[in-house]
Amino acid sequence: MKDGIEQPTRLVNIRNISGLHGIRETEQGLTIGPLTTLAEISDHPLIQSQYQILADACGHAATPHIRNMATVGGNLLQRVQCWYYRSSDFQCIRKGKDLCFAFDGLNQYHAIMEYATCPSVAPSSAAVALLGLNASVELSSAKRGKRTVGIRELYVVPDANPTKFTVIEPDELLTAIVIPKPAPGTRSAYQKYGEKESFDWAIADAGVVLEMDGDVCRRAVITMGAASPVVRRSPQAEAALAGKPITQETARAAGKVAVEGAQPLSGNAYKLDLFPVAVYRTILLAAGQRDRDPSAAG
Ligand SMILES: Cc1cc2nc3c(=O)[nH]c(=O)nc-3n(C[C@H](O)[C@H](O)[C@H](O)COP(=O)(O)OP(=O)(O)OC[C@H]3O[C@@H](n4cnc5c(N)ncnc54)[C@H](O)[C@@H]3O)c2cc1C
Incomplete structure (x- = not known):
């Protein structure tokens, strides 16, 4: 919104839904509410001892101020940082046009692998950790109920659909992150x-x-x-x-x-x-x- 890319007609604050916040140990592993902050995750003793990759990723994303406010759900769902996509001056393929400016333009922060349509890169540190832990997310729709999607499957490859970043539908919320217990050793x-x-x-x-x-x-x-x-x-x-x-x-x-x-x-x-x-x-x-x-x- 601040970059002028989206102009929603209605905003819904989900920050006060207490059921979407917190870290819970289960028999199968961990369930993390999407409103849990990056700082809460990186400071959590169980995550520091058994899920170090996640503590590291959440503890080194952005800055201390941002980590105190940023939710892990928002972190997973943030859009790419490509400066052409982020500029309202450029109408690129990810905004429904037919051109990518990065291929012939400034591309020092862009992809080196698995790009054909758009070489912007995956921005979420938490996703790198959660993929390593074989985590999945729960997506919930009032009409259609819940479904579970693996971290890798959460993201839409731009070659498949350049204007869609994740598989989340407009009527869905990310309601939980589920991480299996790591194997012994x-x-x-x-x-x-x-x-x-x-x-x-x-x-x-x-x-x-x-x-x-x-x-x-x-x-x-x-x-x-x-x-x-x-x-x-x-x-x-x-x-x-x-x-x-x-x-x-x-x-x-x-x-x-x-x-x-x-x-x-x-x-x-x-x-x-x-x-x-x-x-x-x-x-x-x-x-x-x-x-x-x-x-x-x-
Ligand atoms: C200077 C700077 C440096 C940064 N460096 C890093 C970094 O190194 N690594 C990194 O990973 N990130 C980095 N970030 C990104 C930052 O961590 C994210 O902006 C932040 O995590 C977003 O969290 P949020 O709670 O504000 O999400 P929001 O910005 O509120 O949400 C992001 C998107 O997700 C949607 N959304 C949020 N929660 C849900 C939900 N539960 N269900 C459905 N949709 C939802 C929102 O509608 C929005 O579209 C950086 C940011 C800045 C400004």
Whole structure:
């Protein structure tokens, strides 16, 4: 609205619906109300101890002031930050026109993978963590009832429909985030890299969930945010770790293959170097072999 892209005729305040707020431990895992703030999530002792990736992601998004106000539901549903989309001076493909200005224009913050129609990148740090945790969201409509959608399926790929960002219908609210209990031996982490240390969205971010059997990684989930229009997993990086011990070598190999097949635009080839480092360092952080990177943002 502030960018002049949407001019709704009616606004509904959902902030005072108490049933949509709070963090609840269940037998299956966690249920988080969409009105829970990013600060409440990152400060929560259970999330800090068992869902570290989510505490990291919510604790390093935006700024302390914003995290105290921003809801996790709003964070998941925020629209892309592409400066052409965000400017009312540009009528781009995501506003129903037929042109993308980023392909031939300024594209240093844009996608390096899985773009064809629009190379804007997934903006939500929380989504990178929640995809790693195999979370889903509950969507509720007064007329049609509730449905459950996985985090990846929540987002519409612009190639499928450039003007739709999520599968939420106009009569639906996001009413819960459901996170399964991590398997025994799970360790996780998230790190975000920015152009500056704080106050900005990621130019590269990585989420890592490692299910460990002693020193050996039984299963890994590697997620990436600012690489593609929709938050993604890297099957190549995951395969590079599965069944192996976590060492500098295996972590570096996983980071390297995370950008396999990437096709940078004119201004963002630096991401081909940045993402492997983000993935490598976040794997070692998750494995407890490295402290949080002082050059990470947030
Ligand atoms: C300077 C700056 C830096 C930032 N850096 C980051 C960053 O690094 N990482 C990151 O992830 N984010 C970042 N953000 C984004 C920020 O975290 C989001 O703007 C914030 O989380 C939005 O939360 P909100 O509660 O204000 O949502 P709103 O802005 O109120 O909502 C966003 C959208 O979701 C809809 N919505 C909200 N809740 C529901 C619901 N329950 N059901 C259906 N629809 C709903 C709203 O109608 C709206 O369309 C940054 C923002 C700023 C200003």
